[in-house]
Amino acid sequence: MGGIVLSNGAVMSADEIRRAIVRIAHEIVEQNAGVSDLMLVGMRTRGVPLAERLAAAIREFEGETVGVGALDIGLYRDDLPALGTKVEIKPSELPQDIAGKRLVLVDDVLYTGRSIRAALDALIDYGRPERIQLAVLVDRGHRELPIRADFVGKNIPTAKDDDVLVQLEESDGKDQVIVTERRD
């Protein structure tokens, strides 16, 4: 993390993350009038554990199991050479055919919208879902494409050169969201 300093510490605590997930889970079920034909698709990397947590929450209060898939958008990105980071890609794994399903795409942070654009392209290559909704833990603004989230954990206003880091138990050992200021 060279060149990055913590500014104001965690902007979401573990409890806030937990509550946001439970709330989004309720909203998803409410908006879709139940869970039939519903499928959650987590975007690698951190969207996948978030989708699993949403599914677990839904199972808790609805008593029904919702399918969870994992989507890798590496092959659909248009910003990779610039980013130059995530070279590793994994197979996308979808539990069933997505044709006719109501999909909820799950990601950790919504920023420019380019990843979501790539994810939509990727999903459509698998078939024609009835609808696609978007759930994110954090919306930090600065959209570059006409894309908005249907379910948002927390809106966090940021500067363009801030970094928003979502850390999760499953990948990072603990739950929190941090905003750091990039310093060159």
Next chain:
Amino acid sequence: MSKLLIQGGRVLDPGTGIDKVADVLLVDGLVAGIGSDLSADGAEILDGSGLIVSPGFVDIHAHLRDPGQEYKETIATGTEAAARGGFTTVCCMPNTDPVIDTRATVEYVLRTADATGRVRVLPIGAVSKGREGHDLAELADLAEAGCIAFSDDGAPVADGALLRHAMEFASISGLTVIDHCEDAGIAAGGVMHEGWVSTRLGLQGQPAAAEETAVARDIAVAAETDLPLHLAHISTRAAVDLVRTAKQRGLPITAEVTPHHLTLTHEAVAFSQNGSNGNATLLYDTNAKVNPPLRTADDVAACVEALREGVIDAIATDHAPHADYEKACEFDEAVFGISGLETAFGLCMTLVRSGDLDLPTLIERLTAGPVRALGLERSVPGLGSLAEGLPAGQAGAPGDIVLIDPEAEWTVEPERFASKGRNTPLAGRTLMGKVVATVYGGEVVWAEEKVPA
């Protein structure tokens, strides 16, 4: 009367046993005196202080490519390269186009050398017509025209009977046959030494036995005829051992080794010599493609040892210049050969620096050794020495002198070669030991700018 006085250098002439600080006076192109306080009256003066002053080097194995392959080298460029490398005599191989197998071609070479050459050129005639290995060339006629030895170099004399007959016929003129020792069947089209590096690179290897069986056969033929035979570019330990044994038996066998076979191994084909090969890929360095191929470190050690002991008589460059495009291609398709005249001395000096060879021995193997190996004093009395008076009644040896700075460091820059052939695996290498000036027939034919007084 032209006079040249070289003052204050360390005169080192292993041939006559001189090794002292002295002046050397050349008069009318011949050595006239060695001593202190020689009269500088009317003489051009070269300051030799701090330098080694030795007889000009004699290269008994070079390819000048002229006639026919002037795009690779000409007698003019080749002898310019020789002068820069300290060589005042170059014996040129007959694998030209046309082959040097007739009087006319010999005369062409001598005439062109006379007109455009910077140093002495002594042609080697072909053993067989067209170097085809079938019919003997007219060896006596070639000798009369000026050839000083015979060879089909580039190819071995595959037919042992032909080799024997060539030696017998050459003896009429008192000349020596030179054989390129390679059994074509065993060599099997190999493009480098057969060993772990050829396995590493997936290149067809040429086993050491290809050279060794040919050396053994040649020695057997020499033993039967008791006629002199010179073995070109010896490169393996077993070949060296065969030569050693033959000499112990008193056979008239002589041998040469190239500077590259004394210093480089087959690893030069694959890996950078600069050590910083980090994540670099394999070289497939076509400039290290040469025949016989660069061998193992053990072979190199054996050649150095044999040179030191005198089992190998001479260092010969096997200067083989080629056009860039003949090397800028796939390894299999690249031609064999290293452009060696201008790097020979500096490269051999690495052996002096490492303590494997002393300087007088190195000079001997570049001067008196090669002259003895081919009996060249018959053609040029006093060649390769600084003798003052010769039995033939001549005033002294040819005024061929090289001035050497053994401590000077320099970097090999092929693009600055005088030779048209920039094909060397040494590009970028720093060498220590440099030819500062070359005097041929009493005239300075090459000098670093600062040296002439």
Next chain:
Amino acid sequence: MAKNATRTQTSRAASTPAAKRPTPLNPDATSERLVPETNWTRRHLLDVDDFTSAEIELVLDTTDAMKEVLARDIPRVPALRGTTIVTLFYEASTRTRASFELAGKVLGADVINVAASSSSVQKGEALLDTVRTIQAIGADVCVLRHHASGAPYIAARESEFRVINAGDGQHAHPTQALLDAYTLRSELGDIRGRKIVIVGDIAHSRVARSNMWCLTSLGAEVVLCGPPTLMPVGLNGSTSDAEEHDLPPVRVEYDLDIAIEGADAVMALRLQRERQSSGLLPSLREYSRLYQVNGERLAKAKPGAPVLHPGPINEGVEISTEVAHGARSLVEEQVTNGVAVRMAVLYLLLRGEQP
């Protein structure tokens, strides 16, 4: 011809039962290695001789993702849209070229095939002139197959585009080695500690050379087996010799019945028929009597040990018909995996982080 091969391979990929549908999510699998650790730092793929096991595994993991793409009804993604791949083949090879061509097309790249027979190559145009032409066209990658060992290295030194070695002389065939490793990993799980026997004409085989590096890097025990006339010099040393000499740590065994004992996998190489005429073999009969991978010999390997072959097979010479078409043959999987591995390599070279 290329078109036919393309279609065949597409349908085979799509009909592989295991890959028919996107695989269900394994909850345990998502938490492992969520954050990528290995970066791709190579401009060219010339051989796998200096690859770390982590780099090889990055290719194989990426191949998993490519297999998933190939299994779709419409196997096409835009990952390499806008890039140009030139395949330059100085040797005929239907399958390798078709495999690369399909790999490029699935990833959305433009693929131009230059065959030696139909280009100025046959008019004596020098390799480096051809390299300059390909550069001028604006190619991003050149997939080069050449009869001379080292040709891709020479091309790579002179080019601004990336070079993938699709087989050079007797030297290397890195994508074949990677697809073999992928196939073995899919079959055996971890390759570490597994005994893999490579049988045949080792001396002239670029497949064998690259496989030695790749498999030993992954920790396999590699045993080479073939007649002494077809074994390259310098390989039969101890491990320390191999290190000193920059050769892979392999073992040589001339008796196939001994070599194959307890093997986890057997890889047979194609025997070029001209080896007989060049005096390296008395006859094909003599060769197959001693070195053919057949049912009887395979029984001495571990139960179920798979058999690989880079193709095309001389049935009844290096491998018996029953084994070539038997249950333990992975030859078809190799072909399918070949496309996916080449996709992975193209993707990593063009989209990986550059040094």
